[in-house]
Amino acid sequence: MVENKNFISKAYRGVNDFFKRLSDNPQAFFSLALGGFLSCYITVFIRKEIMPIFSQEEILKRFVENSEFISIGLFEIVVFVISFITILIAPLLGKKDKKQNKKVFLFFIIAVTSVFFIIISAGRQRLDYITAILILFSCILFISILIDILKATYQWLKVDKKQKGQIDIAKLTFIWTIIVFIIGILK
């Protein structure tokens, strides 16, 4: 009985701590919301743009009959299976000392799996719930990692790490150059 009570109080304290930590940092809510919006756009994009390419079965059959290089043997399948399992396993065995490293590894695993499921759903001509949920989680982690990068960049910009204000002009110019470069690529 005593153990049971102890366990319940421990669990309660753990849940309470979790919610306190969640309400302290708005990063989790921001990444949840922005990742949800982003995943909505991505799923709509997949349904409207990527799936119709592979929808006409006539085109598929014609390509399969005409093209000579699509001939799949046992070798390709074995290589495919081994390489896929390896790419899934590789990030699990890396060093995960920091919390952010863990997040990046998790993002890598979920992103690879979701790309794989997107290809499958293009072949199946319908988007499953599992694929949508995987895309949602990868978007949330992506936004969260972006916010981490933003925070780290802002810390790097400061002249004195402990005081407020005082931003290094040379570093700021460097970041402006990168932003202008990215905008130039996008235009």
Added chain:
Amino acid sequence: MTKKFCLQLEGIITVSTIIFIIRLHFYNQQLFRIQATYDNSIEAAFATLQEPNIPIYLFIGFAITAILVYFSYKSFILADELGYIILINILVNVILLIFLILAFSNPIFTSIATVVVVIGGIAFVSSNS
């Protein structure tokens, strides 16, 4: 993590993996019956992928693979602290992993590999022309 807890976790993982492998085996029989109606292997692969339950099986299979590998890695690291009997986890996990991959490989992974290669080839050809 104590030694007892580690071994109990291994037992739970083993039982659930064996249940999943048996279910996958019976699902494979169903898929073989579908594939037997087609002559062309690529058509058979596309027809196999239309089955509604394939993504669920794939997802659970990936999750179990990841858990097996991660747990054997973890027990390899913890073996110094908790005693070398924990190394038996790795042996069990490797055997389970081999059986899981064997059960997955024939209808499901073969058809998925075919579809992925075909879709990649179509994208390649249509981008070049």
